[in-house]
Amino acid sequence: DARVTQTPRHKVTEMGQEVTMRCQPILGHNTVFWYRQTMMQGLELLAYFRNRAPLDDSGMPKDRFSAEMPDATLATLKIQPSEPRDSAVYFCASGLVLQGPNTEAFFGQGTRLTVV
Amino acid sequence: DQQVKQNSPSLSVQEGRISILNCDYTNSMFDYFLWYKKYPAEGPTFLISISSIKDKNEDGRFTVFLNKSAKHLSLHIVPSQPGDSAVYFCAAIYAGGTSYGKLTFGQGTILTVHP
Numbered sequence: 001d002a003r004v005t006q007t008p009r010h011k012v013t014e015m016g017q018e019v020t021m022r023c024q025p026i027l028g029h030n031t032v033f034w035y036r037q038t039m040m041q042g043l044e045l046l047a048y049f050r051n052r053a054p055l056d057d058s059g060m061p062k063d064r065f066s067a068e069m070p071d072a073t074l075a076t077l078k079i080q081p082s083e084p085r086d087s088a089v090y091f092c093a094s095g096l097v098l099q100g101p102n103t104e105a106f107f108g109q110g111t112r113l114t115v116v
Numbered sequence: 117d118q119q120v121k122q123n124s125p126s127l128s129v130q131e132g133r134i135s136i137l138n139c140d141y142t143n144s145m146f147d148y149f150l151w152y153k154k155y156p157a158e159g160p161t162f163l164i165s166i167s168s169i170k171d172k173n174e175d176g177r178f179t180v181f182l183n184k185s186a187k188h189l190s191l192h193i194v195p196s197q198p199g200d201s202a203v204y205f206c207a208a209i210y211a212g213g214t215s216y217g218k219l220t221f222g223q224g225t226i227l228t229v230h231p
Contacts, residue, residue: 004159031217033219035221040223042122042205042221042222042223042224043160043205043207043221043224044221045218045219045220045221048217048218048219050217055214055215055216055217055218056214056215056218091159091160093159093160093219095217095219097216097217102147102148102165102167102209103209103217104150104162104165105162105219106162107152107159107160107161108159109157109158109159110158110159
């Protein structure tokens, strides 16, 4: 049963600490997205990758957030230093984009981050 | 800049009746549109999609309508069931440029179906 796996599922950390969220996309998918769920913005796109190369990270606060794909089986989202306003649910999704852009993305269960 | 907008935060419907969820978009470069459903403590799951070359797509109780001239799409659920109660997200995909394949979501609409 292919699925996107995110770890950890829950994270509580103190303000100023570094937070790393991990995502294992579905094997064979070439596109990975990172989203943050907020009440006002809904699912806010932070960054996305195609074939491990970053295509757009304009939604991400550059001074504290970073996203990488060290290899095809792992995507990471890092916050350093974390702040209380970063508290949210972070979702990773993966999809297969071939000749056309039309693809459904499959989501992980999310990482619920609380910064105190 | 919210390019995909769901202006109704919530919708309440009686079981058996029709649910209509609406979505507006601003960017004419969007080529493909999707609806996702999300239950609490779970990730969103794909529900139904429509290409910009079509104006309707149907899958069982779910139908998506696209009005390109108005930059508007809607999801119809008939008949609505209590198990349909969830958050529904509208999403759109870019067709070209450096943002090819970029998947952009709206704010979501909470649907509650009462027995």
